[in-house]
Amino acid sequence: MKKKGAQIFWECMVREGVEVVFGYPGGAIMPIHDAMLEFPVHHVLVRHEQGAAHMADGYARTSGKVGVAMATSGPGATNLVTGIGTAMMDSSPIVCVTGQVASEFIGGDAFQEMDVTGITLPITKHNFLITRADEIADVVREAFYIAKSGRPGPVLIDICKDAQVTETDFEYPEELSLPGYTPPVQAPTADLQRAAELIEAAERPVILAGHGVLMSDAMDELRFFAEKTQTPVAMTLLGLGGFPASHTLSLGMMGMHGEFYCNNAIQNADLLLAFGMRFDDRVTGKLDTYAPNAKKVHVEIDPSEVHKNVAVDVPLVGDLKTVLGELNTMIEPGDREEWIEEIAKWRIDTVKHDILSWPNDGQLYSTSVINHIWEETKGDRIVTTDVGQHQMWTAQYYQFERPHRLVTSGGAGTMGFGLPSAIGAWFAHPDKEIWTVVGDGGFQMTQAELATAMQEGANVKIAVINNHFLGMVRQWQEFFFEKRYVATPLHNPDFVKLAQAYDVPARRVTEPDEVLPAIEFAQKTPGPVLLDFWVEKEEIVYPMVPSGAALHDMLRRPEKPKTPLAE
Amino acid sequence: MNQNLLIAKVENKPGVLNRVASLFRRRNFNIESLNVGHSETPDVSRMTIAMDASQVDVKLVEANLYKLVNVIDVQDVSNHPNITRDLALIKVTANAEQRAEIANLVQLFRAKVVDVAAGSVIVEVTGTLDKVEALINLLRPMGVKEIVRTGQIAMLRGDGIGTRHTPGANGNKQSNNKEEERK
Ligand SMILES: Cc1ncc(C[n+]2csc(CCOP(=O)(O)OP(=O)(O)O)c2C)c(N)n1
Numbered sequence: 001m002k003k004k005g006a007q008i009f010w011e012c013m014v015r016e017g018v019e020v021v022f023g024y025p026g027g028a029i030m031p032i033h034d035a036m037l038e039f040p041v042h043h044v045l046v047r048h049e050q051g052a053a054h055m056a057d058g059y060a061r062t063s064g065k066v067g068v069a070m071a072t073s074g075p076g077a078t079n080l081v082t083g084i085g086t087a088m089m090d091s092s093p094i095v096c097v098t099g100q101v102a103s104e105f106i107g108g109d110a111f112q113e114m115d116v117t118g119i120t121l122p123i124t125k126h127n128f129l130i131t132r133a134d135e136i137a138d139v140v141r142e143a144f145y146i147a148k149s150g151r152p153g154p155v156l157i158d159i160c161k162d163a164q165v166t167e168t169d170f171e172y173p174e175e176l177s178l179p180g181y182t183p184p185v186q187a188p189t190a191d192l193q194r195a196a197e198l199i200e201a202a203e204r205p206v207i208l209a210g211h212g213v214l215m216s217d218a219m220d221e222l223r224f225f226a227e228k229t230q231t232p233v234a235m236t237l238l239g240l241g242g243f244p245a246s247h248t249l250s251l252g253m254m255g256m257h258g259e260f261y262c263n264n265a266i267q268n269a270d271l272l273l274a275f276g277m278r279f280d281d282r283v284t285g286k287l288d289t290y291a292p293n294a295k296k297v298h299v300e301i302d303p304s305e306v307h308k309n310v311a312v313d314v315p316l317v318g319d320l321k322t323v324l325g326e327l328n329t330m331i332e333p334g335d336r337e338e339w340i341e342e343i344a345k346w347r348i349d350t351v352k353h354d355i356l357s358w359p360n361d362g363q364l365y366s367t368s369v370i371n372h373i374w375e376e377t378k379g380d381r382i383v384t385t386d387v388g389q390h391q392m393w394t395a396q397y398y399q400f401e402r403p404h405r406l407v408t409s410g411g412a413g414t415m416g417f418g419l420p421s422a423i424g425a426w427f428a429h430p431d432k433e434i435w436t437v438v439g440d441g442g443f444q445m446t447q448a449e450l451a452t453a454m455q456e457g458a459n460v461k462i463a464v465i466n467n468h469f470l471g472m473v474r475q476w477q478e479f480f481f482e483k484r485y486v487a488t489p490l491h492n493p494d495f496v497k498l499a500q501a502y503d504v505p506a507r508r509v510t511e512p513d514e515v516l517p518a519i520e521f522a523q524k525t526p527g528p529v530l531l532d533f534w535v536e537k538e539e540i541v542y543p544m545v546p547s548g549a550a551l552h553d554m555l556r557r558p559e560k561p562k563t564p565l566a567e
Numbered sequence: 568m569n570q571n572l573l574i575a576k577v578e579n580k581p582g583v584l585n586r587v588a589s590l591f592r593r594r595n596f597n598i599e600s601l602n603v604g605h606s607e608t609p610d611v612s613r614m615t616i617a618m619d620a621s622q623v624d625v626k627l628v629e630a631n632l633y634k635l636v637n638v639i640d641v642q643d644v645s646n647h648p649n650i651t652r653d654l655a656l657i658k659v660t661a662n663a664e665q666r667a668e669i670a671n672l673v674q675l676f677r678a679k680v681v682d683v684a685a686g687s688v689i690v691e692v693t694g695t696l697d698k699v700e701a702l703i704n705l706l707r708p709m710g711v712k713e714i715v716r717t718g719q720i721a722m723l724r725g726d727g728i729g730t731r732h733t734p735g736a737n738g739n740k741q742s743n744n745k746e747e748e749r750k
Contacts, residue, residue: 117582118585121585121586121589122589122590122593125634125636126635126636129581129582146636178636179578179639180577180578180633180635180636180637180638180639180640180737181636181737182737182738184735184736184738187735188734302634303630303633303733303734303735303736304627304630304631304633304634306630307626307627308627317733317734317735317736318735
């Protein structure tokens, strides 16, 4: 049957299970927008294409499906770039669709022509330029498959305008033709055996659980493994939720702002079991002092990550769920009581301890605000964050028991991610209340999406941790630039009025005793709500590994508690 | 120079060379030469990539190449019996009497003079990297005006296959395992 390219496009999108797309129209993609009416797909009109990409990302991370963002050619497409890079760094499966000038004009600097496949080449897992309608069906199938399988990532499809309007025979492709793309699944048995032997022999093992645990849905396998071998579990920022925070074997978050006892355990380990993580510089600290006495086993789906930053003894390239499933049949029950007790002794100044020792001076502290949000939401909300101090505090204080609850830009550290990713998450869970914790700086980068939230009635609760500073940069200035606060103080708009201008109910909170009522107000009010928390201006995220220092060499809170905290 | 030679089979699609080149630039892989052309299979192009072994980790290059969706297979042929060839055209300043000297050299190297003009000749030489470089070095004192080279191409002798360092890449192949060799 003959169909127009744009119709074929939507036909294929629907077959991929697409129910919602985040986009912005423009000349080169108008035929696709126009053809949408015939299909059961909801289009969320964003206010800036960056928002569309982050929404698709938030949707993907919380739904387990592929998120879709759409934009027109030229500036529409380049506005997606930050969002695509963010998804790339965090291996988030999104498909971005951009209009392109008609194929006959390509290369001629036509109006709004830009080389979008060229621009996005290094920040996509793969990209396609479609010049003919008969390519659309194959490309859409391949794009979704590539985005979701193996190590997930963003895929971009650039479609020439003439391909969108040309009629062609449509037959849904049953087979994919990707001779160069077969993601690894199973690791070789001999290597699994070597890993099992190392595990058996280890006295001080630590599991490093990363984003791969969530993406490969290996939570049960991880838990079984940890419990059977009695191995403590440290998590990366994106691995949080992969193992329950309240579990006795959980060490919480590792790395630059991880718990001291967690980092210290890693440094003193004799075996590191890296499960779906990539030894980013934010979790290793100085490389030549990293876990010097530990043997390393690395389960990883992307072979190019193996030995990239840290040389390992046993690489197991494959899908984590499959590999751990196999490994779980080979391991023996372990007893590591001594090791676990030793780690417990290091648990003296935990971040939890920090807030309990805050003076009761009437000041509003960010850390206790976030701790309250955790308590009041029973620790069971999807929480997205922006980037900065509040992000680290959310990772520290919001105790994630389950996967896919924390949505945050880890690898790229993209300010402006918080609000749009929360809106995206809401479309994945329209029956749920989504929280986003944002800084006063980053919020302003994508605050225009308040309009999107309002227009769609998204149940997103926005907690602005308003310290009137670009806080994380200010913290570095305090530590490493002798408090020269260049370009970090913020003169902010009135966020309450701003929200109200968008018809979004809002409240300002300046006193500790207003926190709980405000959270309650947010939870009781349907749709988007903004809370503007005026917190202490110069708080610091402790503990901290200064860049270039060894992982255990952390700046700790100066006033240390005396006794370990019973938890 | 200790050299690493990789043979990569890639889908013959627009932009693939750009993807490979972009990857090398982004990952800071310095390469000596990159040659690309048709292979025995219509939709597959073949690349020969030469790298200075002291500068680049060939395993990392191989693993990264596999990240490209259009890369079908990569083999390291450096330490396997192979034939490698580089072709160069060298334009050398030459008046009538220098021509004889050049002709002598060219003969020793089993090269050819393929063009003779009033003030210069073009020499064509084919051979291993070492041979081509040696001739160029001997011609330099006479005044080399232009050089163009194809970069190295390589083929393994007999039924040999190269080393595959990246187990798991593109479908769980194990390194150097003959059974799992892909077509
Ligand atoms: C797009 C972008 N620009 C700049 C930065 C550098 N940066 C990292 S954290 C930060 C400060 C964030 O301030 P704010 O949003 O107020 O959050 P806070 O740290 O105060 O919680 C900056 C500027 C970044 N991560 N992303």
